[in-house]
Amino acid sequence: MNFGWLLPILILMPGLLGVASLFVRSAQAVLRLCAIGTLGVAALSGAVALQTFRFVPLLAAGNWFMLDALSAYHLLVMMIVFSLSALYGITYFREEIAQGQFTIRHARRYGGLWFGSMSAMVLVLVSNNLGIMWVGIEATTLLTAFLICIHRTSGALEAMWKYLLMCSVGVAVAFMGTLLIAASAQQASLHGSDALLWTALRDAAHQLDPALLKAGFIFLVIGYGTKAGLAPMHNWLPDAHSQAPSPVSAVFSGFLLNAALYCILRYLPLVESATGNTGWGRGILVVFGILSILVAAGFIVAQHDVKRLLAYHSVEHLGIIALGIGIGGYGALAALFHIFNHSLCKSVSFFCAGTLGQTYGTHDMREMTHVIRVSPVWGSGLIVTLLALIGVAPFALFLSEFIILKSALNAGSYWAASLFMVGVGVVFVGALRHIISMAWEPLQTHIKARRPTIAEGMLVFGALATLLILGLWLPRPFQAILEQATRVLGGI
Amino acid sequence: MNWLVASLCTFFAGGLACLAATGRPRLTRWVGSSVAVLGGALALVPTCAVLGGRAMNGLHLPWSMPFGSIALGMDGLSAIFSAPILIIVMLAAVYGTEYLRPFEGKRNLASSWFFFNLLAGSMLLVVAARNGMLFLIAWEVMSLASFFLVMFENEKATVREAGWIYLVATHIGTAFLLVLFLLLGQGNSTLDFSAFSDASAFAGIAFVLAVVGFGTKAGFMPMHVWLPEAHPAAPSHVSAVMSGVMIKTGIYGLVRVVTFLGAPPPWWGWTLVSIGAISGILGVLFALAQHDLKRLLAYHSVENIGIIAMGLGVGLLGMSYHAPAVAFLGFAGGFLHVINHALFKSLLFLSAGAAIHASGTRDIDHMGGLLKRMPITALVFLVGSVAICGLPPLNGFVSEFMIYLGSLVSVSGETSLPIGGIAAAPVVVGALALIGGLAVACFTKAFGIMFLGEPRSPHVAHVHESGLAMRIPMVILAAACVLIGITGPFWVDLLRPAISAVTGIAADPKAYPAFASHALWMVTFLAAGAAGLVGILVFLRARLLATQSVTQAPTWDCGYAAPSPRMQYTASSFAEPITRLFRVFLRTRRHFSPPTAYFPMSSSFSTEPQDIFHESLFQPVFGAIHRFLSRIHWLQHGRLNLYILYIIVALMALLAWKLR
Amino acid sequence: MSALILPIMTSLMGLVLAPLLLGVINRTKAVFAGRHGSPLLQAYFDLVKLLKKGAVYSRTTTWVFHAAPVIGLTSLVAALVLLPVAGVRAPVTFAGDLVVFIYALGLLRFFTVAAALDTGSSFEGMGASREVHFSALAEPAIVLGVASLASATRSLSLTGIFSSMTPNVWIEAGPALALVLAALFIVFLAENSRIPIDDPNTHLELTMIHEVMILDYSGPDLALVLYGATLKLWVLGALIVNVVLSPFNLTGIQDMLCFVAGMLLLSIAVGIVESMMARTSLLKVPRLLVTAISLSVIAFTLVLRFR
């Protein structure tokens, strides 16, 4: 049977939960509601996604909603990130609630925005209508903007303003791109609402006007790229990530960027088949990928704020993903795999950084030293995730980067491969100094850390174990999922 | 093969068991060491079988991993590398039980034992892997495990610096290896060694990549800079494993890759010979300048790796000029030196560890007179020193002798090589001779200043011999050095499968010329005769002195009234003439505050050896990169307007570029 | 069996005649200085006397100190039995024995130096330091020299070298061999600590190399050391004499006689050098040895060109 009717529910459910969270009595309860609700939505969407992988793409509401392998895969990643972050939120805000910084007002706003942005991102993923997709992205921007400044510190406000304005301009540019695509569709005599239906465009891609499509794609890459944090449009990213509360930073880094990149991925097969699969569009992605890697490398070397460091790591890894997609074929598969690895690893590292930040009262890595002894769970979690992020084997990130490198060499793009190596190498050398000093440099002042609970330990080490296992053993079903998703992008 | 798998499982599972035993020192100690010994013993079975000539059919299991497969194998080449790995690991584990005692309760020894076993298992996996993916992952695990072991005393800034340099260096090497294996496996859906396509198209590039990548791990100059930093930082039994066998995995990888690349052109041999000569000579020179015992030993690893490289180079030249005898002798010398260096270098590190353990200082200049206080340690250190100087009748001589013989054969009437082949002979012979002379200087210094004379500092005067668990491994290693030294021919026979795996010339009867084995036998014979003569002389001397008066007196002080132990020659002053002669390379820093005024109160003189490559090559480069990168930080200046301008500029640039 | 008699005879001859060279050198110097000088057999008298004496040991010393003379003498004997005499093959000969020959001397040096350091005296440490310094430079010179001889005669063993060093080898590689001879002579002076490198009978410890290292020996040990020194003189000298003699392919007794004559001439030459020259400053000695190294290198390259 067709589960298409589930898709609108997937969008509405978080919205309702958000409304519900406005009427909860206590802050803790809101956080629990966030966790439970998120897990519920995750369970539902997991079921739907698996249906998709098993059978055919789901279509609903006059084809305005669709869930195919690519979006289902992204949905799974998103739900993992959201569930973990929601669970972590309970422990993260406990301190602030105790100190009265996180009152019920904050909590309600937090809950509402949390579920709101969630449903907006689901909307982005499940909409088959490119216009609705754009609406979803804009909505995420507006909703998450307030998540940054739950606490109205000056830094948070400044970060929020930059995020808001840059992303609005970017999304406006993306809207122009969408209009150009629609124009080309109408020349291909797709009328009415079909003009923006992805499935319709895909079927008619070969007869779209390349010139218009190219122009549109360029606007889209710049527009959505701003949201995805590709250099040189990434400047809002470190500010927003460093100022937001850690669960929010985790969601930002873990999925918000991927959601924006997902929009670009939607357009890639269209422009490719319209330009006769000459790799015109993928070339653009390769360029932005390399650029992002190199820029991020430059900023990682002399960085002192741990959350900014992680933010620049996001720029680097988004670049790696874009590079892999751009190289195509097996590289695209590796890039999708890298999306999962990066989201998981990055969100966990943000959790650890957040709690350590509360423990030390600062995010300056020169003062956050000897973390493993101070807090065995969060400290070692941060160190290990950072090692994984800089591409140390045998973690899964190494595997996906390795495959991307291999396909780059196979594809004969030696320049991209060598620049990729250079960038990653610089990141490694630069970040390693921070890691070593954070891990082992003796502590000047005495710092008392809260004893971690079993649940926290399971949260952190479970994620690390997953990364380690996936680096050593990639299950067949998972590979199959990745292959299906890659096929949407134009096949291996 | 099952034995091998069992041993690997033992190492990895046992390591986890150590972690499980966190907090119980005794248990940790026993579990960690026994796991290492058991794992080593298990894997020794197939190793010895292969060395004995039995062919071992490999294991090939599917692995749900892109390009990967669980492909294991054990041929002659792997065996001669895995044998020392296992033996040294077992002995070092036994030694470690006592060496780590003082740290119990102070440090997390569970993780230390965990990483030790992880290191052992990964080294074994590296030499047994037959799939690029498996190899690379084992290689990475090896690097990480050794890195965490190096960070044992991580509260010291120097140790952290050392760990950083080590991990950076080894990963830069790994980067080259990634590219290398990707090139080898280009176009295949798997990275199995058996599936590597014909590499003749890019053999040259692949060879260079291998030399850089594996050379970094092995410690070829100038990629050696991490060695003298990392080895002193680690605990002694770990330094013994790292310096004795871990860096050999680099040599293994190099040789293994050469077997994929087809017939070697002469310039490969030349490359290795020149790298070997440079590493050997400069390595021993840097060692001579050190007065930190473990740094000294670390630089000697560079030197011996150089000797090995020269042997391999001679062998490659023999291959490319179709001179089987030369090829055989070169490779035999190189491989045998791999084993020998593993033995005597780990012996030296272990005994040095014992001395440091007892005296509490790593500075040779503060030691002295230890022989009377720790006789066994002194004896085994002496054996190790004679062996590393390549003096007969110990094992170091046998392998160097093979290399000498190889290059002499290349210029002798046995073969007729073109000038390109014979011109290597003077380089190798001269380098080996110079290295030998300087090595004698260096180890007479080390042994003499440490163990002989009077204690140079008070706390050295009251040291005690180390316990049984530390002495037994050292004695075993010393015995092995002597044994290999006097029974050379046997061991050369064991190398045949390895050499045939590399050169495929073992079938050729001329490959292992009769005169070579005869020569080794004669060396043995000479050694026996010498032993007899020593006996006679000792007996005569005793008889002569029996009837005469033998009295004790202070050392002849040339009439000076009150000599104090501090007036003895120190290591630095001993080596000063040579270091002055070679100051071009050494650049030793001197801090001198001379005595002043008529009644000088205090004056001091201290030297601080530098590494010219570290000082003048790597630091400037890294510094420049760092400065450049910190300069591009102004891009993130916090001005929103300009950020948006970036977006617009990017848009315009892209439109201009892509919509031409 | 009879094939072995002659070689062993030659080695025994070396053992017996070695101390004589010392006498010859000293007598030559005496003659040049216009003195009467000590008897030719003085070295023998000294040895016998020392063997009869008791011994005084420093309290600092250990078994290393006692073992050094024995091991040193043993390794010299090992070197001796590898050495052919002109036409006569060595008792023990095999491929690459020249390496063993030189490394045996290395073993001797190792233990001499160790023993010197064992006494803990700063003077003996000084001597030890100089010894390793100079011989580290002397070693490449002699190895390369002998190796170039080997490649000139395309043979692998000392016996092979000197048996196949026919006149036409001299004819085709004459200059190279001459250079080798020069290098070997410098090494010969350095290794035996003769003027201009070292002055055996100065009386200021600060200036000595070999003598200062054995300051603390006495009695039978000193005898072993002294005898070892003379044996070293013989062994290294024999190399030089062999290079000169082997082209005239002599045989049997006359050959031996010529060889002994050659050795005596060599020691006279040493005596003459010692009386003509002054001792160079220690700082200049390395130049001399580096000259020797470069001579051997040039010789080797010449040889390689000539083949």
Added chain:
Amino acid sequence: MMTLLQNTLLVALVLTSFGMLVSGRLGVYIRIVALQGVMVGLLPLVAGHAVPTLHLVFVATAIIGLKGFVFPYLLSRALRESKTRREMNPFVGHLSSVFFGILALLGSFWMDSRLSLQSHSSSELAIPMAFTTILIGLFLIVTRRTALSQVIGFLVLENGIYAFGLAIVYEVPVLLELGVLMDVFVAVFVMGIAIYHINREFDHMDIDRLNTLRG
């Protein structure tokens, strides 16, 4: 007839944008942007269709209501909160801003010829005028100091894009249009709130002084 109306509207759009380039008073900005809102709202009615369909009328009224009255109200409230009244010395002076405007006009004609998008509306001016408005909007965002004028720049940009869309795409589904409209509305709303808070926190809304986060 329609074409004439349309062209007049488009030209008026550009001219009002120029007016912003010249003026420095935030109040003037708000009034101008309100005027633009009304004009943009009228555009679909005259864009080439003989008789305006029902949904066109609906959309038009919605746009005019929002852009012409709600946004200006919000913005003027934010303005009343803040002490700032004028756009003090912008990064680019007013005269050179006008110069840029002229360049933008020429540039957009050129771009139009390069891109060769055939316009669906009967007017040839539509696309270049839209481009000019877009460029001027971006220019305002980049060169003006106060947060308020950046929002206004954003609105100008939006208007330009809307005009552009009308020019090249006809019959966009109404639901979509409303969605877009909704988003823009929320955007301005959010920005207004943000400005409000920024005022409270910093008691200024000078973007140039809002650069503590660096590196």
